[in-house]
Amino acid sequence: MATKSQKFISFYIGDQQYALPITYGNKFIEFTRLTAIPQSDKDILGLIYQNGNIVTIIDIKRILKAKSLNQNIRQICLIFEVDDYHYGILVDQGGETMSANRIFTDRQKKIFKKYIKTKDKAKVYILEPADILSQINIYD
Secondary structure: OOOOOEEEEEEEEOOEEEEEEHHHOOEEEEEOOOEOOOOOOOOEEEEEEEOOEEEEEEOHHHHHOOOOOOOOOOEEEEEEEEOOEEEEEEEOEEEEEEEEOOOEEOOOOOOOOEEEEOOOOOEEEEOOHHHHHHOOOOOO
8 A cells, every 4th residue: 555755845953954844835035134023922033024925933943942053144934834824934954855655753852753764864853833833922
C-alpha cells in the first residue's frame, strides 16, 4: 500500500533546519520596516504590510529558544496563512521544498515533536502553524 507524500518548505534558524507544511500558502519575503504593536505579547514582533495583507510577525526564535547565526540587517520572513489571517516567522535562511512519506515523533520534546529525516538522517523539526499560534497570545 502506497503512503501519501507530504510536502514541506524548509528554512534555517541558526544551524538547525526546520520545516513548515506547504499547504498553508507559504512564501519567503524580505522586509525592512516593521510596525511595533504597543503592549503586545512578547513573542509578537510587530506587523508588516505585504501585497494588501497585514502580516503579524512572530518571534519564532524566542519560542524555540534558538540562537540566530544571522546578525545582519536583512530580515527574511516565512509567511503562512491560517483562517484567512496572515502570519510570518523570522528565519535566518530559506531552504527548499521537501517531501516526506514518514513523520517521526520525538517523545522527549514538549512542543514541535514531529520531524522528518533528510537523506543523511538529520532531523528536520516540523513547525505546524496551529502549534506556533498556541504558543502566543494574539488577543491580549
